[in-house]
Amino acid sequence: MTFRARLAAAVGLAALTLAACAAPPTGEPSGEETTAGAGGASPAAAGAVTVGLTYVPDIQFAPFYVADAKGYYDEAGVDVTLRHHGQSEQLFTAIAAGQEDVVVAGGDEMLQARSQDVPLLSVATLYQEYPVVLIVPEDSPITSPADLAGHSVGVPGPFGETYFGLLALLGAAGLTEADVDVEHIGFTQQAALAAGHVDAVMGFVNNDAVNFAGAGMAVRTIEIPPNADGVTPLVGIGLGVLDETAASRPDDVAAVVEATLRGAADVAADPAAAVELAADYVPDLDRPDRQQAALATLEATVPLYGEASAFGAQDPATWAAMVAFMTERGLLEADVDAADAWTAKFLPAATN
Known part of the structure; x- marks a missing residue:
């Protein structure tokens, strides 16, 4: 996710949300703990769980803040510490080193890590809809993925969800990277498009x-079309654990999943209240301008959660399609069986 933003200050809080799901992995663990229990038991202690939030404090993590603030983790019987990553920290270094028990990342990123000998298992998918889209000026002649042929498109780099999304979008239109001018622009999407550096x-x-x-620029968004089987071959942001954690601490994993989904349900029901609670976790969120930006972000996020009855759900067809897609595109370093990459057994009965 991740949103390792190098954005202009004017982009503000909403821009920071991007970085947690797209940046390349660099650096070593240097995160900070932000919950009341931050100085508590180590991750290995019974009932103590460290959740890796893969960016600095940000409204994107509202379900976790709400679950913590309302005591949902305590009610579920787990002592949760929310650990935010530093801006240059790898997505999975801390969980691989045993410093985290649960990590928040894209299903595609977890799958790629699994192919690199980091045995991550997705235990819930928070975003039922893939969040990456093609963005063009409102008056652009590009109205479909096929229209992108011969045009320039900016991505932060050849990594993460924006890049995976570009490959899926091109593939759905029968195009390849050779048919477009792919520009690696860092996390400057707003500036690059506004200045006309890319189409x-x-x-x-x-x-x-x-x-x-928020900046007053009129744009249109174009979603990634489904493949021939009617499936968008990418899985969005969710919760992941190591195989060993799933096997040795199943009750703790299930408790974290259940409590987090309760938090997501509350965010969906009342985004404005979630912004108020998140102010205790996100610096400067007590400022009216930041609250307005945060609310706009949550209002755009809630539809990604899907129907309330499906919060956290895993879709076998999408996982299978993603494995096939990422294998075909050379995004996996080793073969991965889709059935080994995810599980629904930790989801609440109402979802599973």
């Missing part, structure tokens, strides 16, 4: 598209 950018519908609206 289109790949970005997050609940971040970049929100930023453009």
Whole structure:
């Protein structure tokens, strides 16, 4: 996710939301703990769980803040510490080193890590809809993925969800990278598109598209079309654990999943209240301008959760399609069986 933003200050809080799901892995663990229990038991202690939130404090993590603030983790019987990553920290270094028990990342990123000998298992998918879209100026002649042929498109780099999304979008239109001019622009989507440096950018519908609206630039978003089987071959942001954690601490994993989904349900029911609670976790969120940006981000995020009855759900067809897609595109370093990459057994009975 990740949103390792190097954005202009004017982009503000909403722009920071992008970085947690797209940046390349660099650096060593240097995160900070932000919950009341931050100085508590180590991750290995019974009932103590460290959740890796893969960016600095940000409204994107509202379900976790709400679950913590309302005591949902305590009610579920787990002592949760929310650990935010530093801006240059790898997504999975801390969980691989035993410093975290649960990590928040894209299903595609977890799958790629699994192919690199980091045995991550997705235990819930928070975003039922993939959040990456193609963004073009409102008056652009590009109205479909096929229209991108011969045009320039900006992505932060050849990594993460925006890049995976670009490959899926091109594939659905029968195009390859050779048919377009792919520009690696860092996390400057708003500036690059506004200045006309590129004809289109790949970005997050609940971040970049929100930023453009906040800046007064009229844009259109184009979703990644489904493949021939009617499936978008990418899995969005969710919760992951190591195989060993799933096997040795199943009750703790299930408790974290259940409590987090309760938090997501509350965010969906009342985004404005979630912003108020998140102010205790996110610096400067007590400022009215930051609250307005945060609310716009959550309002764009809630539809990604899907129907309330399906919060956290895993879709076998999408996982299978993603394995096939990422294998075909050379994004996996080793073969991965889709059935080994995810599980629904930790989901609440109402979802599973």
